[in-house]
Amino acid sequence: xGRKRKIxxxxxxxxxxxxxxxxTFQLIAxxxxxxxxxxxxxxEEILLPSSQLAKPPTEIAKYxxxxxxxxxxxxxxxxxxxxxxxxxxxxxxxEIDAAKREGVNADEISVIIRAHEDTPTGLVQELxxxxxxxxxxxxxxxxxxEIN
Amino acid sequence: xxxxxxxxxxxSKVDMTPMIDIVFQLLVFFIMTFKIVxxxxxxxxxxxIATTQDNKMDEVFPTVLHVKxxxxxxxxxxxxxxxxxxxxxxxxxxxxxxxxxxxxxNVVAAVEGDPSTAQDTEVEFxxxxxxxxxxxxxxxxxxxxxxxxxxxxxxxxxxxxxKSKSRD
Numbered sequence: 001x002g003r004k005r006k007i008x009x010x011x012x013x014x015x016x017x018x019x020x021x022x023x024t025f026q027l028i029a030x031x032x033x034x035x036x037x038x039x040x041x042x043x044e045e046i047l048l049p050s051s052q053l054a055k056p057p058t059e060i061a062k063y064x065x066x067x068x069x070x071x072x073x074x075x076x077x078x079x080x081x082x083x084x085x086x087x088x089x090x091x092x093x094x095e096i097d098a099a100k101r102e103g104v105n106a107d108e109i110s111v112i113i114r115a116h117e118d119t120p121t122g123l124v125q126e127l128x129x130x131x132x133x134x135x136x137x138x139x140x141x142x143x144x145x146e147i148n
Numbered sequence: 149x150x151x152x153x154x155x156x157x158x159x160s161k162v163d164m165t166p167m168i169d170i171v172f173q174l175l176v177f178f179i180m181t182f183k184i185v186x187x188x189x190x191x192x193x194x195x196x197i198a199t200t201q202d203n204k205m206d207e208v209f210p211t212v213l214h215v216k217x218x219x220x221x222x223x224x225x226x227x228x229x230x231x232x233x234x235x236x237x238x239x240x241x242x243x244x245x246x247x248x249x250x251x252x253x254n255v256v257a258a259v260e261g262d263p264s265t266a267q268d269t270e271v272e273f274x275x276x277x278x279x280x281x282x283x284x285x286x287x288x289x290x291x292x293x294x295x296x297x298x299x300x301x302x303x304x305x306x307x308x309x310x311k312s313k314s315r316d
Contacts, residue, residue, distance in 0.1 A: 017164055017168070021164075021167075021168070021171070024168075024171050024172070024175055025171065027175055027178075028171065028174050028175050028178060031175070031178030031179060031182055032178060034182060035178060035181060035182060048188065049281060049282045049285040049286070051189065051191075051285055051286075051288075051289045052289070052295050052301075053189075053289050053292050053293050053295070053301060054188070054189025054190060054191060054289075055189045056187055056188065056189050056190075057189070057190050112190065114188075115281045116281065117280065117281055117282040117285075118223070118280055118281070118282065119280070119281040120223065120277055120278045120279065120280065120281070121275045121276070121277065121278075121279045121280070121281050121283075121284040122275075122276070122277030122278065122279075124281055124284070125195060125275075125277075125310055128193075128195045128310065129195070132195070137194075138192075139192070139193050139194060139195070140190035140191065140192050140193070141190065141191045141192075141193055141285065141288070142188050142189070142190055143188065143189060143190075143191065143285050144186055144187075144188055144189075145186070145187040145188060145189045147187075
């Protein structure tokens with residue numbers, strides 16, 4: 001019959017930490033797989049309209065320009081905040097040059113517009129017009145996928 | 149005969165405290181930065197260049213539906229007018245998304261026989277500047293397809309064009 005060992009005063013009580021470390025590492029692995037650093041382009045303050053028909057794009061564009069359009073007409077692009085849509089032209093030129101260095105022509109660049117649901121549609125059309133002046137041709141309107 | 153005391157086997161003890169500290173810090177970092185990302189999708193659109201003479205990107209379709217959406221005072225939908233190549237003009241105010249979808253479904257079925265192959269039909273939107281983008285997306289959704297009772301999607305028209313428009 002086993003006898004409980006008496007713990008002498010001053011002796012350290014050692015707990016087995018292995019199960020806790022196992023679980024902790026599994027949790028870290030879980031969060032590491034789920035973290036998505038590519039989402040930094042998304043501006044959280046942009047509330048997208050939702051649609052049941054919009055599906056995530058199946059093809060990955062060779063080069064894409066993702067813009068966030070606020071209701072007041074301010075454009076957010078790669079962390080920059082551009083006050084007026086017309087000021088986007090030099091940025092588009094830079095992006096087209098960058099795409100050309102990667103062997104992608106301007107007409108192959110995919111322009112994705114994430115506009116707030118309260119934005120006047122005319123501003124979205126203005127943004128498309130400014131893109132077209134820079135010879136960009138492919139446009140997508142991004143919406144939130146509504147799952148029912 | 150025993151010489152000297154019998155020694156206990158050596159136990160190597162690694163101090164786990166620093167590792168556990170770092171592991172917990174990593175865990176806290178990932179928990180704090182974690183967020184559930186909602187899925188997003190796209191609607192492809194095109195808009196003819198108003199200033200270009202030759203309109204090189206304008207593809208000509210045999211059937212074009214013209215949808216004109218008038219905005220109300222608060223950016224809502226006041227009225228939706230739809231016609232097919234200038235004929236069969238209809239105006240919707242109440243339940244305009246449902247009526248617009250029904251109109252498009254009829255046109256596509258009549259023009260092409262099979263609504264699932266709506267390749268030769270295009271929708272051109274003429275939208276008031278002040279219309280809230282929310283309603284524009286709703287209109288695009290109304291002409292793009294129908295959610296059927298079994299949750300499958302019946303596609304209608306995917307070729308969507310915005311009419312060039314200046315600020316009112």
